[in-house]
Amino acid sequence: MPYLGAAYLWVKAAHVIFVIFLMAGLFMIPRFFVYHQQCAVGSDEDRKWIDRERRLLKIILNPSLTLVWVFGLMLMVEIGAWHFGWFHLKLLFVLGLSGYHGWIAGYAKKLARGQRPLTEKQLRLLNEIPGAVAAIIVVAVIVKPF
Numbered sequence: 765m766p767y768l769g770a771a772y773l774w775v776k777a778a779h780v781i782f783v784i785f786l787m788a789g790l791f792m793i794p795r796f797f798v799y800h801q802q803c804a805v806g807s808d809e810d811r812k813w814i815d816r817e818r819r820l821l822k823i824i825l826n827p828s829l830t831l832v833w834v835f836g837l838m839l840m841v842e843i844g845a846w847h848f849g850w851f852h853l854k855l856l857f858v859l860g861l862s863g864y865h866g867w868i869a870g871y872a873k874k875l876a877r878g879q880r881p882l883t884e885k886q887l888r889l890l891n892e893i894p895g896a897v898a899a900i901i902v903v904a905v906i907v908k909p910f
Contacts, residue, residue: 768842775842779835786828790861790894793820793868797875798887805878817872829865849910854901861897 768775800813836858845851874881882890903909 766842768838772839772842775835775838779832779839782828782831782835785824786832786865787894787898789820789825789828790865790868791891793817793825793872794887794891796820797871797882798884798891800875801880801882801884801887805880810878814872814876817875821869821872825865825868829862833862848908850904850908853904853910857897857901857904861894861901864893864897 766772796813796817800810800817803809803813840846840851871882
């Protein structure tokens with residue numbers, strides 16, 4: 765039984781809007797990491813990158829991820845999504861993307877401590893993950909292959 769009523773389309777729009785914000789942040793932050801790693805640990809530039817990454821996480825990524833989940837769960841309940849195979853695929857990749865977000869936040873903390881565990885090339889490859897995952901999620905939701 766629907767509970768959102770006329771608010772359904774507003775909730776759906778909010779979900780998509782915050783997905784866009786989240787994806788923008790997930791595309792930006794690995795790029796920040798590439799530039800951050802090129803500067804000397806403890807330098808003025810290093811401190812600026814630490815602040816930029818912290819703000820991107822605090823102001824865009826963390827709130828967006830939270831709101832994506834809140835609105836997404838509301839939509840899931842509204843349409844009874846757990847009964848559909850396409851939703852299980854979407855949920856699997858959304859969980860993966862959420863884990864990626866957590867890993868990104870952890871890597872920002874490592875950079876802030878002066879650690880540089882990944883190479884520039886590895887960071888550039890990590891920048892491709894959100895796009896590939898987003899493509900799979902969009903296909904699952906729009907095409908509904910099963």
